[in-house]
Amino acid sequence: xxxxxxxxxxxxxxxxxxxxxxxxxxxxxxxxNGVILGQxxxxxxxxxxxxxxxxxxxxGTGRDVFLLHGFASSTYxxxxxxxxLTKQGYHVWALDMKGAGWSDKPVNAxxxxxxxxxxxxxxxxxxxxxxxxxxxxxxxxxxxxxMAQEHPDKTGKLVLIDxxxxxxxxxxxxxxxxxxxxxxxxKLFFGRWMVRxxxxxxxxxxDLITEEKIDAYYFRMCTDHILDAKVSLARSxxxxxxxxxxxxxxxxxxxxLIIWGENDEWIPLESGYQFKNDLSNSELVILPECGxxxxxxxxxxxxxxxxxxxxxxx
Numbered sequence: 001x002x003x004x005x006x007x008x009x010x011x012x013x014x015x016x017x018x019x020x021x022x023x024x025x026x027x028x029x030x031x032x033n034g035v036i037l038g039q040x041x042x043x044x045x046x047x048x049x050x051x052x053x054x055x056x057x058x059x060g061t062g063r064d065v066f067l068l069h070g071f072a073s074s075t076y077x078x079x080x081x082x083x084x085l086t087k088q089g090y091h092v093w094a095l096d097m098k099g100a101g102w103s104d105k106p107v108n109a110x111x112x113x114x115x116x117x118x119x120x121x122x123x124x125x126x127x128x129x130x131x132x133x134x135x136x137x138x139x140x141x142x143x144x145x146x147m148a149q150e151h152p153d154k155t156g157k158l159v160l161i162d163x164x165x166x167x168x169x170x171x172x173x174x175x176x177x178x179x180x181x182x183x184x185x186x187k188l189f190f191g192r193w194m195v196r197x198x199x200x201x202x203x204x205x206x207d208l209i210t211e212e213k214i215d216a217y218y219f220r221m222c223t224d225h226i227l228d229a230k231v232s233l234a235r236s237x238x239x240x241x242x243x244x245x246x247x248x249x250x251x252x253x254x255x256x257l258i259i260w261g262e263n264d265e266w267i268p269l270e271s272g273y274q275f276k277n278d279l280s281n282s283e284l285v286i287l288p289e290c291g292x293x294x295x296x297x298x299x300x301x302x303x304x305x306x307x308x309x310x311x312x313x314x
Contacts, residue, residue: 029222036102037219043102048126051119054102055095055127058082062089063156063310064129068120069094070138070164070293071174071237072198072230074101076216077137081295084303090310093132095123099229101220111229112236113139117146124154133310135159137295138267139237146245148252158256159306162264162292166246166274170238171266173198177234186227192218202292204263213296249278256282257309259302261290283309 034052036043042056056075065085067078075094085092096103098119099111120143124130134155136144141163148155179185195218199209221227256279260272269286276284285305287294294302 029219031219031223033102033104033224035223046123046126048119048122051098051106052104053095053098053123055093055123056082058086058090058092060086060089060091062091064132065090065092065306065310066124066129066132066134067092067094068134068136068140068143069097069100070136070140070162071233072100072217072221073137073293074217074220076101076220077293077296080299081303084300085307088307090133093127093129095120099226099233102223105223105225105229107225107228109229109232111233113142113146116233117143117150121147121151121154124151130154131156133157133159133306135161135306136163137161137293139164141165145249145252148254149245149248152254155254157310158252158254159259159309160256160275161259161294161302162261162267163258163271163275164237164267165249166271168267168271171201173201174234174237177231178238183228183231186231190221190227195221201265203297204261204289204291205297208297249275250280252279253281255313257306258282258284259294259305260284260286261292261294261297262286262288263290264292266292 031037034045036054042058044055044057046053046055054075067075069075069077074096078094082092082094097116098109099105130153132154134144134147134157136142136159138161141160142165144155144158144160145163145165148158192214195214196209199214199217200206203209258272258275258279260269262269272284272286276282287298287301290297
């Protein structure tokens, strides 16, 4: 028994040593809420019901295009794609949901998909957005579907990029949230190494994972209470989608573009085919040699596909 305890203690020490050498959570940079690294004129904040929401606005004379990120992501995910949209004159908006990016991460708040959807709707009401081209990746895609179901006045055309929505085997980072003390363990071992590992899961071409990209994700994950928020959200995502949510997908009549990375390891292409089958007014575009976030892996191609979709049948 003593020997087993000794081995366990030695293993934990070894694990902690590895984490320290890799830059673990004990020594990560702490960035207070309200601070934006690399701030640009398009960065804005708005306070809604005690939550300070960060968003980016790129004014234009054309149609409003609203971009919503996925799990463990932020407005950063759209940065390489946005210039292609603004060149066409679109008025582009990108939001950091509560608990993400540079937005607030209140402690003990609700981070389930239904709460986040209502908060996105509220943000759009305050900003004054209606009938937008609603573009959502992953979790953002699932929220786009919910918005079309619950708040159809906000959604015009839909663009679902590797969207969540159907039952799947959850990615390891989400399954891990079910562990006891998941938030505490994550805080202990989190570092740039974990960001790099996560990006390798969602990219097909690892050569595109630059140090700059790792930093962009890492520093947003150093803001106050973000790891608690991510664990809370991940735990809510471990449950399967509500049956009524899935049944109502077929009721959506919005013209919908479905974009899918053929090599997505987080949400398989099968879900893309399910959306195509259930959404009567939809088309599916599959991008070869591409993972879970086409807007980062193939930004110009993804933007071109979206622009063609927007311009068609205006």
